[in-house]
Amino acid sequence: DAGVTQSPTHLIKTRGQQVTLRCSPKSGHDTVSWYQQALGQGPQFIFQYYEEEERQRGNFPDRFSGHQFPNYSSELNVNALLLGDSALYLCASSRETGTGPSGANVLTFGAGSRLTVL
């Protein structure tokens, strides 16, 4: 059973360019979250998609946008890249279980896409 797959694994861009990162969630999962992990830091929540809509967003500018497709896969787009956007971008999937006590909502993370902005 495939877990979360992300592509590309590594990429190098220059300032001002745009990038698209892709994620396929674990089989059976319908919710996709994106996190940014800078070097030496914990992951920071960017946004989450469920039912093809952005459900919640972290403290990231509008340059960060995303999309979820009917097959639950997702894309993260970053426009006008800055040097500070260099990071590991992690996709995490989960199954929507609501907020009941039985819903553990454990995230399954992909291996990440490492973005370097020069």
Added chain:
Amino acid sequence: ELKVEQNPLFLSMQEGKNYTIYCNYSTTSDRLYWYRQDPGKSLESLFVLLSNGAVKQEGRLMASLDTKARLSTLHITAAVHDLSATYFCAVPIYPTGNQFYFGTGTSLTVIP
């Protein structure tokens, strides 16, 4: 602003020794998650603590949660080299509860 603080940030310990990693958080939450990250790898779920007083154990690791003190601990017993990794605690952000605020991580190195 929600804060999730871990200490220590860096931990170097000898094999066979015991130690505890602490995770303090600033918001009300009835659950807390622990993840492990090996260098260059993604995050792997270790423990899900779903209520006050919850205790989970797996091998040489034991995690506990005190929601009143807003504190979780990850205790390492008789450390072995394979436990070398970075450990993160994470607190869910409500109302949906499946977005998480991660701590800064504790980098553990176990020395033979």
